[in-house]
Amino acid sequence: MSLTYLKEFTLEEVAEHNKEGDLWIVIDSKVYDLSRFANLHPGGPDVLLASGVAGKDATAAFFGLHRHEVLLRSQYARLQIGSIRGQEEHIKSPEPGAISHVPYAEATWLTPGFHSPYYSDNHRRFHHAVRAFFMKELYPEALRCEESGKRISQEMVDKLSKLNFLAMRLGPGKYLKGLTLMGGIVKPEEFDYFHELILNTELARFGTRGFVDGLLNGGVIALPPIFNYGTPELQMQYVPDILAGKKYIALAITEAFAGSDVAGVQTTAVREGNEWVITGTKKWITNGTFADYFTTLCQTDSGPTVILVPRSSTVSTKPVKTSYSATAGTAYVTFSGTRVPVSHTLGGVGQGLRVILSNFNHERWMVVGTSLGAQRLVVEECLKWTNQRMAFGKPLNAQPVIRARLALMIERVEACQSWVENITYQMNHMTYAEQSDKLAGPIALLKQFVSRSGRETAEDAAQIFGGRGITVGGMGKVIENFHRTSPFDAILAGAEDVLGDLGVRQAIRKMPKNTRL
Numbered sequence: 001m002s003l004t005y006l007k008e009f010t011l012e013e014v015a016e017h018n019k020e021g022d023l024w025i026v027i028d029s030k031v032y033d034l035s036r037f038a039n040l041h042p043g044g045p046d047v048l049l050a051s052g053v054a055g056k057d058a059t060a061a062f063f064g065l066h067r068h069e070v071l072l073r074s075q076y077a078r079l080q081i082g083s084i085r086g087q088e089e090h091i092k093s094p095e096p097g098a099i100s101h102v103p104y105a106e107a108t109w110l111t112p113g114f115h116s117p118y119y120s121d122n123h124r125r126f127h128h129a130v131r132a133f134f135m136k137e138l139y140p141e142a143l144r145c146e147e148s149g150k151r152i153s154q155e156m157v158d159k160l161s162k163l164n165f166l167a168m169r170l171g172p173g174k175y176l177k178g179l180t181l182m183g184g185i186v187k188p189e190e191f192d193y194f195h196e197l198i199l200n201t202e203l204a205r206f207g208t209r210g211f212v213d214g215l216l217n218g219g220v221i222a223l224p225p226i227f228n229y230g231t232p233e234l235q236m237q238y239v240p241d242i243l244a245g246k247k248y249i250a251l252a253i254t255e256a257f258a259g260s261d262v263a264g265v266q267t268t269a270v271r272e273g274n275e276w277v278i279t280g281t282k283k284w285i286t287n288g289t290f291a292d293y294f295t296t297l298c299q300t301d302s303g304p305t306v307i308l309v310p311r312s313s314t315v316s317t318k319p320v321k322t323s324y325s326a327t328a329g330t331a332y333v334t335f336s337g338t339r340v341p342v343s344h345t346l347g348g349v350g351q352g353l354r355v356i357l358s359n360f361n362h363e364r365w366m367v368v369g370t371s372l373g374a375q376r377l378v379v380e381e382c383l384k385w386t387n388q389r390m391a392f393g394k395p396l397n398a399q400p401v402i403r404a405r406l407a408l409m410i411e412r413v414e415a416c417q418s419w420v421e422n423i424t425y426q427m428n429h430m431t432y433a434e435q436s437d438k439l440a441g442p443i444a445l446l447k448q449f450v451s452r453s454g455r456e457t458a459e460d461a462a463q464i465f466g467g468r469g470i471t472v473g474g475m476g477k478v479i480e481n482f483h484r485t486s487p488f489d490a491i492l493a494g495a496e497d498v499l500g501d502l503g504v505r506q507a508i509r510k511m512p513k514n515t516r517l
């Protein structure tokens with residue numbers, strides 16, 4: 001709101017308006033007329049009429065109870081009638097794309113005065129543009145969808161598609177050729193896994209975990225088998241519309257019968273002439289409620305096989321209600337004798353496990369990125385809250401027990417960041433085949449470590465925020481969402497315990513035969 005036509009007052013003038021029907025207060029040098037709003041105030045009128053509040057500078061009281069964004073909402077911003085003569089506002093809203101100056105709120109490479117071997121100026125420009133776009137355009141949509149449970153709007157998908165968002169989320173690859181990425185900031189041949197990591201960590205800053213998965217994650221995990229194993233004809237037929245955001249795709253592996261035990265899936269594909277006939281069910285399929293296509297793991301006479309299945313009258317989906325928002329489109333999918341041409345086989349009959357397992361590396365690394373971004377946001381929220389919240393007459397961060405929790409949260413997020421960046425660097429220097437061979441174990445261990453760190457951080461943050469950490473909306477909204485949804489990071493794309501075991505088994509497999517103590 002422009003201050004140019006607002007009046008200036010003295011604190012003495014404000015003090016005269018301190019009763020029901022004539023109630024002004026000051027927050028951060030701005031004068032608000034709450035005379036009519038008092039009865040509508042969600043915290044009730046009495047707290048506003050209290051002697052330390054009515055007609056007074058209520059800045060500290062306000063920020064102990066509300067997020068700054070409350071004052072920026074148009075219906076509240078218009079309550080401002082002026083400002084205090086000679087005072088300046090201190091609490092500024094960040095410019096879209098701006099870097100936070102709260103310690104540890106940003107990764108080292110974004111922190112002024114620090115250095116990193118991994119990121120170039122191009123990564124920095126890319127980061128700035130991504131954060132600005134996300135906060136200006138995507139964040140309001142994230143809040144709306146997370147609350148309503150509706151899928152992302154086509155209008156937003158169209159905007160994202162103009163930036164070639166989904167193509168970028170697939171990582172570096174031939175599908176980027178000829179595309180204008182993020183308005184041309186990065187050339188397709190320059191785009192690397194650090195650019196993609198930036199996208200993943202920034203997405204998580206919305207504090208809306210369900211929406212993050214609703215944001216075309218189905219495409220991120222279901223398209224690579226088509227790129228890596230589909231025929232050129234199949235790619236031509238399906239990929240352009242999916243990348244353009246006109247059609248949607250989901251990865252259909254898990255079943256009520258089989259989760260981490262992917263070899264145990266019971267959906268069958270029986271060959272009849274040049275067609276597969278597919279029968280069975282899939283559960284927890286992200287984006288499944290609105291997907292047009294399903295990259296589906298089936299059992300055949302010759303073993304597990306991945307088949308691309310278009311939605312048809314013999315495919316039905318219904319929502320699975322999970323503890324995060326329905327905006328993710330989590331579905332129960334039923335194939336009732338669904339007929340698909342044999343040309344839709346991805347990676348050869350009986351080769352399904354190889355296709356799925358190699359695809360998992362990128363998916364797990366993606367989950368790691370979003371978990372990391374969310375953890376860093378949680379650290380920032382906790383540092384801010386403990387600094388502004390007064391308890392026992394002092395800021396919360398004056399309490400040693402609170403500082404001890406903050407220390408652990410910071411240590412974890414920095415450890416996660418360093419390991420993720422190391423693995424990302426390896427990905428940049430390996431072919432897909434090398435990644436499959438060398439990184440399956442490290443990525444599995446990394447994911448176990450990051451998701452477990454996330455759940456420990458969620459627990460610490462909930463203790464720090466108290467009741468607000470378990471309340472939807474308001475001061476602790478980010479903490480509540482992360483506390484409720486961080487288990488998704490520990491389960492999706494491979495349960496934590498299974499991944500830890502996978503990592504160690506890979507290490508055992510690669511032990512030199514001739515090694516002894």
Ligand code: HEM
Nearest residue numbers: 032042043047048053058061062065066067070076474475
């Ligand atoms: C421009 C002035 C104010 C506006 C627009 C405003 C708005 C709101 C809103 C939207 C909420 C709902 C919770 C949230 O979204 O954060 C709320 C809750 C509340 N407000 Fe205010 N408020 C104002 C000033 C104050 C002041 C000066 C106090 C002083 C003590 C106060 C005390 C409370 C309390 C106690 C709650 C309930 C908090 C909770 O449930 O955790 N408000 N207010």
